[in-house]
Amino acid sequence: RRAAGWLALSGLVMGVGAGLKLTNATFALALCAALLTVGGGWWQRLRLSLVFGVAVLAGLAAAAGHWFLRMWLMFGNPLFPQMNDVFRSPLAQPVGVADTAHLPHNLAEALLWPFIFTLDGHRVSELVMRQMIWPVVYVLFIALAVRLLAGRLRGAGTGASASAAAGDATAGRERLLLVFFALGYLGWLKLFGIYRYLVPLELLAPLTVWLLLQRLCKPQLARRAGAWALTLCAIVVFPFSAWSHSGWTAAGFTADDPGLADPSSSLVYTVHGDPPMGWMATLLPPQVPVVALAGGFPESPAYLERIRALAASRHGTHYVMLVAAANxxxxxxxxxxxxxxxxxxxxxxxxxxxxxxxxxxxxxxxxxxxxxxxxxxxxxxxxxxxxRIDLAARNLALQRKAAEDLQRYGLRLRPDSCRVHRAAIGTEPYPYQLCEVDK
Incomplete structure (x- = not known):
């Protein structure tokens, strides 16, 4: 009962984490499966895994259930537009909407993936951070698998250190961590391939290297090899690039009021997915609807028809909001x-x-x-x-690209109406352009 209580609490925390960031769900599944490998009888392990899994679902419901319900009632898909090949909401194409750009291209790449993304960080991230610990932990896992298989074929143990570990009270916890790490990595490899979604395992990688060496080597050699390996991996990561940070301000997001003539009858479009402008929608007058076009959303005929109906109901001025150049x-x-x-x-x-x-x-x-x-x-x-950047020329290029995108929807941008307004995230300026659109 005590173990079940702790697992229920940890499952609840894991479920809340998955609800706040759905990409964490792969780690919830990995840990639920890894619990089947801890010590004790099969039925006991199954019960503990079930307790954890139910607690995960409870945490997920607590953190994101209200949002899932709202999306279901509004769009007929609790993850809209994700997984629309399953839920079939009419307002999006029946596709899964998964980013496959960072995944391995074939089986050979999948088998060598830790080496590939360590040498070429752009395969898994916009920023490059060379983490040598991934090839190290990968090779150690392979070495352990080979050793276990050889021991099984010989009908013997896996060596002195492994035998000692098997008799240790901590062996079950070590096995749980190693299995969780392996399953979490495989889930990430199959679904995402995006490095920032691998951070939970990155935090565990040094401990995993240490435990693998303890199982593969004699204790004194394992300690020495682990110290050297982790030290070198920590040194190799430097120098690295980062996203940087904006300075703090009293209001995290700010923007100039564009002075719309009649917000109650106006409409604002956006026409590019990168850089994102969804955050700007919250800074416009609340009665102004904001509609995304040409931003990568899997538009369906029903979606386009809904946009046309909304546009026909707004008799005031229609605008398009674009990013503005900033140096x-x-x-x-x-x-x-x-x-x-x-x-x-x-x-x-x-x-x-x-x-x-x-x-x-x-x-x-x-x-x-x-x-x-x-x-x-x-x-x-x-x-x-x-x-140095010619801001006016850059803004003009952005307007021309937007005009091409709007033409596909029967809309015409008026370049002479474009005005640049200030907006910022913290102290970092992110100006925007607002241009009138002819219906």
């Missing part, structure tokens, strides 16, 4: 100039020469620009030519 390098330029001035690197010709030598050795995307003023700073930092 994020310019945002950090002022801070870099302030830092250079504070360090005393702009007040004399000698200091400017020293600053120029420094900028030639670091990747700050800036160069040193001399100033002719007789007093004040003698130089300043300026963006290198390749990092």
């Amino acid at each position: 994020h390098e310019e945002l950090t330029l002022a801070k870099k100039n302030q830092l250079a001035s504070w360090l005393g690197q702009t007040g004399s010709d000698a200091a400017c020469a020293r600053l120029e030598r420094m900028m030639a050795k670091v990747r700050f995307h800036v160069g040193v620009e001399p100033l002719a003023a007789p007093d004040g700073p003698r130089c300043r930092l300026a963006l290198l030519p390749q990092y």
Whole structure:
């Protein structure tokens, strides 16, 4: 009963996690299956697995049940538009809507996947982070599988360390972790292949390497090999790129009011899925419906008919909302100039020469620009030519692309009506364009 209680609590937490982020469901399934491998009789293991599974469903219902119900009542698909090949909502194509771009292309790639995405991080992520621990843990799992198979064929154990582990009270917990890790990886490999969905296993990878070495080697060798392997894997990951972070503000999301003439009868379209603009819909007047076109949604004839009916009911001005060009390098330029001035690197010709030598050795995307003023700073930092952007030309290109997309829906963009407005996430500006559309 005590074990069942703890499993019910952990299953509830796992279910809440899956409800908040559905990609975690693969790990809930992996752990539910891994519980069948712990010690005790078959019926006891099955009962514990069932307790955990029911608790997962309860946590899932608590975290996302209200949303599933709302989507079901509105669209006839609790995961709309995902898995519409199963639920067949008329407002989307009957497809599963799965991102397969990051999956292995064939069986050979699937078998070598940890090596492939370690060498080419772009196969699984937009950002590159070289994690050498994945080939290490993969090879160790294969070595353990070969050793277990050889021992089974010989009718013997798997070696001294494995035999000792089998008699240890912690062997069942180690087996649970290793089986969970393997099943979680296989589920991720089959469904996603996107690295950020693998983070739960990434956190467990060092411990998994350590446990595998304990089963494969004598204790002293296992400790030494584990220390060296984990240290080297930690070092190899540097340097790495990151998404960076926006500075904190009182309001996380802000946008200028575009001043719509009659929000109660207006309509706003969006026409690109990347970068996403759904967050902007919450900042427009609440009576204005926002409709996504040409954004990758699996549109069905019923969906298009619903859009036409909505458009016909809105007799005011129709708009299209587009992203506006912004040079994020310019945002950090002022801070870099302030830092250079504070360090005393702009007040004399000698200091400017020293600053120029420094900028030639670091990747700050800036160069040193001399100033002719007789007093004040003698130089300043300026963006290198390749990092300067013609914002007006970029906005015009975005308008032309949007006009092509809108034509497919019988709509015409009016370029002369386009205006750029401010919007931001934290301190990071994400300006947008609003243009009028002829019906």
